[in-house]
Amino acid sequence: MSSSFLSGFSASLKTVTLAFVLRLCLALLLPPAAAGQEPSIPGFPEIPIDATEDQVRQRVALVRAGEKLTPRAWPNGARVAVCLSFDVDNELLWRRTPLPVPLSQGEYGATTGLPRILELLDRQSVPASFYIPAMSAALDPQMIQEILRGKRHEIGVHGWMHENLPMVADAAKEEKLLTQSIEYLTKATGKRPVGFRAPSWAFSESTLEQIQKAGFLYDSSFMAMDEPYKLLSHGQDTRMIELPINWIADDYPYYEPQAAGSLPDPELVFDVYKGEFDVAYQERTTFILTMHPHITGHRSRIAGLEKLIVYMKSKPGVWFATLDEVAEYVKAQQEQVKR
Protein backbone atom coordinates (compact mmCIF):
# COMPACT_ATOMS: atom_id res chain seq x y z
CA MET A 1 0.00 0.00 0.00
CA SER A 2 1.35 3.43 -0.87
CA SER A 3 1.99 5.94 1.90
CA SER A 4 -0.43 8.39 0.28
CA PHE A 5 -3.12 5.71 0.46
CA LEU A 6 -2.27 5.22 4.12
CA SER A 7 -2.36 8.91 4.94
CA GLY A 8 -5.63 9.19 3.01
CA PHE A 9 -6.99 6.29 5.01
CA SER A 10 -5.89 7.86 8.30
CA ALA A 11 -7.43 11.20 7.27
CA SER A 12 -10.72 9.52 6.40
CA LEU A 13 -10.63 7.62 9.70
CA LYS A 14 -10.27 10.95 11.47
CA THR A 15 -13.19 12.35 9.47
CA VAL A 16 -15.32 9.35 10.37
CA THR A 17 -14.35 9.75 14.05
CA LEU A 18 -15.21 13.44 13.99
CA ALA A 19 -18.49 12.80 12.20
CA PHE A 20 -19.35 10.21 14.83
CA VAL A 21 -18.59 12.59 17.69
CA LEU A 22 -20.64 15.35 16.12
CA ARG A 23 -23.58 13.04 15.46
CA LEU A 24 -23.46 11.77 19.00
CA CYS A 25 -23.23 15.27 20.48
CA LEU A 26 -26.26 16.30 18.46
CA ALA A 27 -28.19 13.25 19.58
CA LEU A 28 -27.33 13.97 23.20
CA LEU A 29 -28.01 17.67 23.09
CA LEU A 30 -31.09 17.97 20.91
CA PRO A 31 -34.23 18.36 22.99
CA PRO A 32 -36.82 15.59 22.80
CA ALA A 33 -38.87 17.91 20.56
CA ALA A 34 -36.49 17.03 17.74
CA ALA A 35 -37.76 13.46 17.99
CA GLY A 36 -41.34 14.66 17.68
CA GLN A 37 -42.10 14.78 21.40
CA GLU A 38 -42.99 17.72 23.61
CA PRO A 39 -40.13 18.82 25.83
CA SER A 40 -41.11 18.19 29.43
CA ILE A 41 -38.55 19.96 31.58
CA PRO A 42 -40.35 21.83 34.35
CA GLY A 43 -39.67 25.57 34.26
CA PHE A 44 -38.11 25.49 30.80
CA PRO A 45 -40.84 25.79 28.16
CA GLU A 46 -39.89 25.98 24.50
CA ILE A 47 -38.81 29.37 23.07
CA PRO A 48 -41.58 30.05 20.53
CA ILE A 49 -40.54 30.77 16.92
CA ASP A 50 -42.34 34.11 17.00
CA ALA A 51 -40.59 35.27 20.21
CA THR A 52 -39.14 38.78 19.97
CA GLU A 53 -35.41 39.43 20.24
CA ASP A 54 -35.93 40.72 23.78
CA GLN A 55 -37.84 37.62 24.75
CA VAL A 56 -35.11 35.38 23.33
CA ARG A 57 -32.46 37.37 25.21
CA GLN A 58 -34.40 36.92 28.44
CA ARG A 59 -34.78 33.21 27.86
CA VAL A 60 -31.03 32.65 27.42
CA ALA A 61 -30.00 35.05 30.22
CA LEU A 62 -30.17 32.68 33.19
CA VAL A 63 -26.57 31.54 32.67
CA ARG A 64 -24.23 33.17 30.16
CA ALA A 65 -20.49 33.32 29.61
CA GLY A 66 -18.72 36.41 30.89
CA GLU A 67 -15.10 37.44 30.68
CA LYS A 68 -12.38 34.86 29.89
CA LEU A 69 -10.25 34.05 32.91
CA THR A 70 -7.22 32.31 31.45
CA PRO A 71 -4.27 33.97 33.19
CA ARG A 72 -1.34 35.40 31.24
CA ALA A 73 0.80 32.53 32.51
CA TRP A 74 0.19 29.30 34.40
CA PRO A 75 2.36 28.46 37.44
CA ASN A 76 6.08 28.08 36.70
CA GLY A 77 5.56 29.32 33.17
CA ALA A 78 3.48 26.27 32.19
CA ARG A 79 1.67 26.48 28.83
CA VAL A 80 -1.43 24.56 29.76
CA ALA A 81 -3.36 23.39 32.81
CA VAL A 82 -4.50 19.76 32.59
CA CYS A 83 -7.30 18.54 34.87
CA LEU A 84 -8.29 14.90 35.03
CA SER A 85 -11.72 14.61 36.58
CA PHE A 86 -13.90 11.65 37.51
CA ASP A 87 -17.63 11.62 38.23
CA VAL A 88 -18.14 8.75 40.66
CA ASP A 89 -21.77 8.02 39.74
CA ASN A 90 -21.62 4.21 40.01
CA GLU A 91 -25.02 2.57 40.76
CA LEU A 92 -26.90 5.89 40.90
CA LEU A 93 -26.92 6.20 37.12
CA TRP A 94 -29.54 3.44 37.23
CA ARG A 95 -31.55 5.02 40.08
CA ARG A 96 -34.70 5.13 37.98
CA THR A 97 -34.38 1.55 36.68
CA PRO A 98 -32.52 -0.24 39.48
CA LEU A 99 -32.23 -3.72 37.98
CA PRO A 100 -29.56 -5.96 39.51
CA VAL A 101 -27.35 -6.39 36.46
CA PRO A 102 -27.06 -2.71 35.43
CA LEU A 103 -26.50 -1.86 39.11
CA SER A 104 -23.53 -4.22 39.08
CA GLN A 105 -22.15 -2.33 36.09
CA GLY A 106 -22.13 0.75 38.33
CA GLU A 107 -20.80 -1.13 41.36
CA TYR A 108 -17.77 -2.01 39.21
CA GLY A 109 -16.77 1.65 39.62
CA ALA A 110 -16.29 1.15 43.37
CA THR A 111 -14.86 -2.38 43.37
CA THR A 112 -12.47 -2.13 40.43
CA GLY A 113 -12.60 1.07 38.38
CA LEU A 114 -11.70 3.55 41.11
CA PRO A 115 -8.87 1.47 42.65
CA ARG A 116 -7.39 0.97 39.17
CA ILE A 117 -7.62 4.71 38.42
CA LEU A 118 -6.01 5.60 41.76
CA GLU A 119 -3.17 3.17 41.06
CA LEU A 120 -2.61 4.81 37.67
CA LEU A 121 -2.60 8.31 39.18
CA ASP A 122 -0.09 7.15 41.81
CA ARG A 123 2.09 5.50 39.19
CA GLN A 124 2.13 8.68 37.12
CA SER A 125 2.19 11.04 40.16
CA VAL A 126 -0.65 13.20 38.86
CA PRO A 127 -3.61 14.66 40.76
CA ALA A 128 -7.30 14.44 39.89
CA SER A 129 -10.67 15.81 40.97
CA PHE A 130 -13.46 13.43 41.98
CA TYR A 131 -17.12 14.50 42.02
CA ILE A 132 -19.11 12.13 44.21
CA PRO A 133 -22.85 11.98 44.84
CA ALA A 134 -23.27 11.55 48.62
CA MET A 135 -25.22 8.30 48.20
CA SER A 136 -22.46 6.78 46.00
CA ALA A 137 -20.02 7.52 48.80
CA ALA A 138 -22.44 6.08 51.37
CA LEU A 139 -22.79 2.80 49.45
CA ASP A 140 -19.02 2.36 49.30
CA PRO A 141 -17.48 4.54 52.02
CA GLN A 142 -14.00 3.14 51.41
CA MET A 143 -13.86 5.14 48.15
CA ILE A 144 -13.34 8.47 49.89
CA GLN A 145 -10.64 6.98 52.11
CA GLU A 146 -8.88 5.53 49.05
CA ILE A 147 -9.01 8.88 47.23
CA LEU A 148 -7.75 10.81 50.27
CA ARG A 149 -4.88 8.37 50.74
CA GLY A 150 -3.28 9.82 47.55
CA LYS A 151 -3.04 13.20 49.35
CA ARG A 152 -3.13 15.11 46.07
CA HIS A 153 -6.73 14.71 44.91
CA GLU A 154 -9.80 16.89 45.26
CA ILE A 155 -13.35 15.79 46.14
CA GLY A 156 -16.26 17.92 44.93
CA VAL A 157 -20.07 17.88 45.04
CA HIS A 158 -22.08 15.93 42.45
CA GLY A 159 -25.55 15.85 44.00
CA TRP A 160 -27.13 13.80 46.76
CA MET A 161 -28.52 10.94 44.70
CA HIS A 162 -27.27 12.04 41.25
CA GLU A 163 -30.63 13.82 40.98
CA ASN A 164 -31.38 15.66 37.75
CA LEU A 165 -31.82 19.17 39.21
CA PRO A 166 -34.36 20.63 36.75
CA MET A 167 -36.48 17.50 37.23
CA VAL A 168 -36.50 18.05 41.03
CA ALA A 169 -38.63 21.10 40.12
CA ASP A 170 -38.74 22.36 43.70
CA ALA A 171 -36.19 25.01 44.74
CA ALA A 172 -36.51 24.30 48.48
CA LYS A 173 -36.05 20.56 47.98
CA GLU A 174 -33.10 21.16 45.68
CA GLU A 175 -31.46 23.42 48.26
CA LYS A 176 -32.00 20.84 50.99
CA LEU A 177 -30.30 18.16 48.86
CA LEU A 178 -27.41 20.53 48.13
CA THR A 179 -26.94 21.34 51.83
CA GLN A 180 -27.06 17.64 52.74
CA SER A 181 -24.50 16.83 50.03
CA ILE A 182 -22.08 19.51 51.24
CA GLU A 183 -22.49 18.36 54.84
CA TYR A 184 -21.99 14.71 53.93
CA LEU A 185 -18.75 15.34 52.01
CA THR A 186 -17.46 17.81 54.60
CA LYS A 187 -17.86 15.19 57.30
CA ALA A 188 -16.49 12.33 55.21
CA THR A 189 -13.44 14.21 53.89
CA GLY A 190 -12.76 16.61 56.77
CA LYS A 191 -12.85 19.55 54.34
CA ARG A 192 -15.70 21.60 52.90
CA PRO A 193 -15.83 21.04 49.13
CA VAL A 194 -15.23 24.12 46.95
CA GLY A 195 -16.15 22.64 43.58
CA PHE A 196 -19.56 21.82 42.13
CA ARG A 197 -20.44 19.69 39.13
CA ALA A 198 -24.15 19.24 38.46
CA PRO A 199 -25.38 15.64 38.12
CA SER A 200 -25.88 14.96 34.39
CA TRP A 201 -24.56 18.52 33.87
CA ALA A 202 -28.12 19.78 34.35
CA PHE A 203 -28.96 23.10 36.05
CA SER A 204 -32.40 24.16 37.22
CA GLU A 205 -33.57 27.78 37.44
CA SER A 206 -32.23 27.92 41.03
CA THR A 207 -28.97 25.96 40.85
CA LEU A 208 -26.59 28.83 40.07
CA GLU A 209 -28.04 31.05 42.79
CA GLN A 210 -27.91 28.20 45.30
CA ILE A 211 -24.29 27.22 44.68
CA GLN A 212 -23.29 30.88 44.78
CA LYS A 213 -25.05 31.26 48.12
CA ALA A 214 -23.38 28.07 49.41
CA GLY A 215 -20.01 29.71 48.72
CA PHE A 216 -18.58 27.43 46.03
CA LEU A 217 -15.38 28.71 44.44
CA TYR A 218 -16.11 27.24 41.04
CA ASP A 219 -18.54 25.26 38.92
CA SER A 220 -17.65 22.70 36.27
CA SER A 221 -20.85 21.93 34.34
CA PHE A 222 -21.02 24.42 31.43
CA MET A 223 -19.66 24.43 27.91
CA ALA A 224 -19.60 28.01 26.56
CA MET A 225 -15.80 28.17 26.15
CA ASP A 226 -12.67 26.00 26.12
CA GLU A 227 -11.07 27.95 28.98
CA PRO A 228 -12.00 29.32 32.42
CA TYR A 229 -14.60 32.09 32.37
CA LYS A 230 -16.92 34.11 34.58
CA LEU A 231 -20.51 32.96 34.94
CA LEU A 232 -23.09 35.69 34.40
CA SER A 233 -26.72 35.48 35.40
CA HIS A 234 -29.12 38.00 33.86
CA GLY A 235 -26.11 40.12 32.92
CA GLN A 236 -24.70 40.19 36.46
CA ASP A 237 -21.34 38.73 37.48
CA THR A 238 -22.09 35.85 39.86
CA ARG A 239 -18.42 35.76 41.02
CA MET A 240 -18.44 32.05 40.17
CA ILE A 241 -15.53 30.74 38.13
CA GLU A 242 -16.54 28.27 35.43
CA LEU A 243 -14.07 25.51 34.55
CA PRO A 244 -15.87 24.18 31.50
CA ILE A 245 -16.35 20.63 30.35
CA ASN A 246 -17.62 19.28 27.04
CA TRP A 247 -18.93 16.08 25.47
CA ILE A 248 -15.84 15.59 23.31
CA ALA A 249 -13.56 15.32 26.35
CA ASP A 250 -15.86 12.89 28.17
CA ASP A 251 -15.70 9.09 28.21
CA TYR A 252 -19.48 8.58 28.35
CA PRO A 253 -20.45 9.10 24.69
CA TYR A 254 -17.67 6.87 23.40
CA TYR A 255 -17.94 3.89 25.70
CA GLU A 256 -21.48 3.77 27.06
CA PRO A 257 -24.27 1.61 25.60
CA GLN A 258 -25.67 4.64 23.70
CA ALA A 259 -22.50 4.53 21.61
CA ALA A 260 -23.63 1.01 20.65
CA GLY A 261 -20.07 -0.17 20.29
CA SER A 262 -19.48 2.23 17.39
CA LEU A 263 -16.29 3.59 18.91
CA PRO A 264 -15.04 1.02 21.36
CA ASP A 265 -11.36 1.35 20.56
CA PRO A 266 -9.38 3.20 23.27
CA GLU A 267 -6.85 4.11 20.55
CA LEU A 268 -9.48 6.18 18.73
CA VAL A 269 -10.59 7.80 21.98
CA PHE A 270 -6.92 8.54 22.71
CA ASP A 271 -6.69 10.30 19.30
CA VAL A 272 -9.69 12.53 20.09
CA TYR A 273 -8.42 13.45 23.58
CA LYS A 274 -4.89 14.04 22.21
CA GLY A 275 -6.30 16.38 19.56
CA GLU A 276 -8.14 18.34 22.25
CA PHE A 277 -5.03 18.52 24.42
CA ASP A 278 -2.74 19.56 21.54
CA VAL A 279 -4.85 22.61 20.71
CA ALA A 280 -5.24 23.53 24.39
CA TYR A 281 -1.43 23.39 24.56
CA GLN A 282 -1.09 25.67 21.50
CA GLU A 283 -3.70 28.07 22.86
CA ARG A 284 -2.19 28.01 26.38
CA THR A 285 -5.52 27.37 28.09
CA THR A 286 -6.97 24.35 29.91
CA PHE A 287 -7.67 20.73 29.06
CA ILE A 288 -10.34 19.29 31.35
CA LEU A 289 -11.19 15.63 30.86
CA THR A 290 -14.33 14.08 32.40
CA MET A 291 -14.38 10.36 33.05
CA HIS A 292 -16.26 7.84 35.20
CA PRO A 293 -14.65 5.03 37.24
CA HIS A 294 -17.24 2.49 36.06
CA ILE A 295 -16.56 3.44 32.41
CA THR A 296 -12.87 4.35 32.02
CA GLY A 297 -11.84 2.05 34.89
CA HIS A 298 -11.96 -1.00 32.55
CA ARG A 299 -8.66 -2.63 31.60
CA SER A 300 -8.15 -1.59 27.97
CA ARG A 301 -9.42 1.93 28.65
CA ILE A 302 -7.05 2.49 31.56
CA ALA A 303 -4.22 1.57 29.21
CA GLY A 304 -5.52 4.26 26.79
CA LEU A 305 -5.70 6.84 29.58
CA GLU A 306 -2.18 6.00 30.73
CA LYS A 307 -0.91 6.46 27.17
CA LEU A 308 -2.52 9.92 27.13
CA ILE A 309 -0.99 10.92 30.48
CA VAL A 310 2.45 9.73 29.34
CA TYR A 311 2.04 11.71 26.10
CA MET A 312 1.02 14.89 27.95
CA LYS A 313 3.88 14.48 30.42
CA SER A 314 6.34 14.23 27.51
CA LYS A 315 5.61 17.87 26.57
CA PRO A 316 7.35 20.67 28.44
CA GLY A 317 5.19 23.09 30.42
CA VAL A 318 2.17 20.97 31.31
CA TRP A 319 0.67 21.75 34.71
CA PHE A 320 -1.33 18.79 36.06
CA ALA A 321 -3.69 20.20 38.68
CA THR A 322 -6.98 19.62 40.41
CA LEU A 323 -9.82 21.93 39.39
CA ASP A 324 -9.73 23.65 42.78
CA GLU A 325 -6.03 24.44 42.29
CA VAL A 326 -6.80 25.93 38.87
CA ALA A 327 -9.73 27.95 40.26
CA GLU A 328 -7.62 29.25 43.17
CA TYR A 329 -4.87 30.26 40.78
CA VAL A 330 -7.27 31.97 38.37
CA LYS A 331 -8.87 33.83 41.27
CA ALA A 332 -5.50 34.99 42.65
CA GLN A 333 -4.43 36.22 39.19
CA GLN A 334 -7.71 38.13 38.84
CA GLU A 335 -7.19 39.80 42.18
CA GLN A 336 -3.66 40.83 41.16
CA VAL A 337 -4.96 42.36 37.91
CA LYS A 338 -7.51 44.37 39.91
CA ARG A 339 -4.83 45.80 42.25
Ligand SMILES: [Zn+2]
Ligand atom coordinates in the same frame (compact mmCIF):
# COMPACT_ATOMS: atom_id res chain seq x y z
ZN1 LIG B 1 -22.62 12.12 37.03
